Amino acid sequence: MQLVRRSASDNAEAAHRAAETTSAAQADIVLDVRHVSVEYASASSAVRAVDDVSFALARGQILGLAGESGSGKTTLANAIARLLRPPARVVQGEVLYSPRPEKAAGTREATTAPVDVLALTPDELRAFRWRRLSMVFQSAMNSLNPVLDIGAQIDDVLQAHAPSMSRKSRQERAVELLQLVGIAPDRLHSFPHELSGGMRQRAAIAIALALDPELIIMDEPTTALDVVVQREILAEITDLRDRLGFSVIFITHDLSLLLEIADRVAIMYAGRIVESATSAELHAQPRHPYTYGLLHSFPKVPGQRITLTGIPGSPPDLRALPSGCAFHPRCAFAFDVCRSASPELLPSACGTRSVACHLYDDPDSASSPVIDLSNPKPRDVPSEASAGTAPTGDPQ
Numbered sequence: 001m002q003l004v005r006r007s008a009s010d011n012a013e014a015a016h017r018a019a020e021t022t023s024a025a026q027a028d029i030v031l032d033v034r035h036v037s038v039e040y041a042s043a044s045s046a047v048r049a050v051d052d053v054s055f056a057l058a059r060g061q062i063l064g065l066a067g068e069s070g071s072g073k074t075t076l077a078n079a080i081a082r083l084l085r086p087p088a089r090v091v092q093g094e095v096l097y098s099p100r101p102e103k104a105a106g107t108r109e110a111t112t113a114p115v116d117v118l119a120l121t122p123d124e125l126r127a128f129r130w131r132r133l134s135m136v137f138q139s140a141m142n143s144l145n146p147v148l149d150i151g152a153q154i155d156d157v158l159q160a161h162a163p164s165m166s167r168k169s170r171q172e173r174a175v176e177l178l179q180l181v182g183i184a185p186d187r188l189h190s191f192p193h194e195l196s197g198g199m200r201q202r203a204a205i206a207i208a209l210a211l212d213p214e215l216i217i218m219d220e221p222t223t224a225l226d227v228v229v230q231r232e233i234l235a236e237i238t239d240l241r242d243r244l245g246f247s248v249i250f251i252t253h254d255l256s257l258l259l260e261i262a263d264r265v266a267i268m269y270a271g272r273i274v275e276s277a278t279s280a281e282l283h284a285q286p287r288h289p290y291t292y293g294l295l296h297s298f299p300k301v302p303g304q305r306i307t308l309t310g311i312p313g314s315p316p317d318l319r320a321l322p323s324g325c326a327f328h329p330r331c332a333f334a335f336d337v338c339r340s341a342s343p344e345l346l347p348s349a350c351g352t353r354s355v356a357c358h359l360y361d362d363p364d365s366a367s368s369p370v371i372d373l374s375n376p377k378p379r380d381v382p383s384e385a386s387a388g389t390a391p392t393g394d395p396q
Contacts, residue, residue: 036092042319051271053072060247100214155170155174290327
């Protein structure tokens with residue numbers, strides 16, 4: 001089978017079909033990230049850490065961002081929250097936030113028209129943060145102030161972003177927040193070092209919830225926690241989402257963890273999204289070879305023992321990316337076009353997924369039979385059995 005690049009009309013038609021399939025899920029979008037790119041300036045040239053990333057997040061949805069270290073996950077999160085510092089800068093794109101009607105009433109967002117976060121003035125950004133968007137940073141021990149007790153840190157957020165609140169109201173809100181995340185009120189005056197790792201993470205989540213935001217970015221919130229505490233934190237996040245209705249961007253390198261908590265998962269590699277799908281779709285049938293490798297990099301606890309395949313090699317140096325597809329030096333399914341042309345993230349003709357891989361450049365490939373990637377063989381030209389088909393096999 002000869003691979004055929006999609007024309008603009010083909011892409012538009014596929015996008016339209018995908019939009020029809022997901023119209024119900026996307027009817028109420030809280031965040032629409034469009035073509036965001038981030039570069040780090042250096043003495044010789046700029047290094048692009050996030051490259052033309054787009055996605056939409058629905059209200060109440062948990063979107064997982066997964067990928068190896070250095071794939072651009074945290075840089076993207078900091079760009080969305082306007083937390084980048086020089087030498088990093090956003091060089092293109094929009095981050096459109098759409099407030100709920102009740103959130104918009106009496107605020108700058110007098111209507112529900114989208115607001116570009118990247119265009120907010122400093123004063124508007126201060127009003128936006130924590131009321132609309134908050135963040136739980138990596139490692140609660142490092143993100144919490146070691147010389148202030150937990151109550152003082154909650155009070156600090158409330159004073160900065162809700163200056164009209166009285167001292168009594170702030171104290172009552174601090175107690176309410178601790179109870180909300182399962183911490184006894186008598187720990188209000190405890191310092192971070194006096195709390196366990198799980199309690200510190202719960203305190204960080206309580207601070208993020210201080211002003212009832214619609215969106216929370218969680219950057220590896222379960223890092224360095226044991227598996228029992230991880231499960232407790234994940235259950236707490238899911239329960240709070242169900243009760244309060246906020247959306248989450250959940251960042252981690254652990255894809256197995258994301259499959260438990262996320263509604264949708266986006267896989268990042270070398271600063272780009274290479275596959276996006278629902279958790280169920282990704283678990284049942286990963287299409288990108290990189291996604292397949294991530295899924296086969298963790299062991300299956302019950303059932304038959306399997307051989308872990310993993311991914312050979314290391315992530316690329318962003319200062320000197322390989323030509324064509326950035327993953328092709330590590331991909332057993334790479335062929336000629338992979339070495340010369342970078343694949344576009346294209347919507348599938350069926351389902352709600354998108355994938356950036358030349359195996360699917362054939363417009364008819366999305367509904368083609370699937371193949372088993374458990375024993376991939378390198379080749380220069382795709383064969384009749386493999387071109388335009390998808391990785392398959394039980395990742396667990």
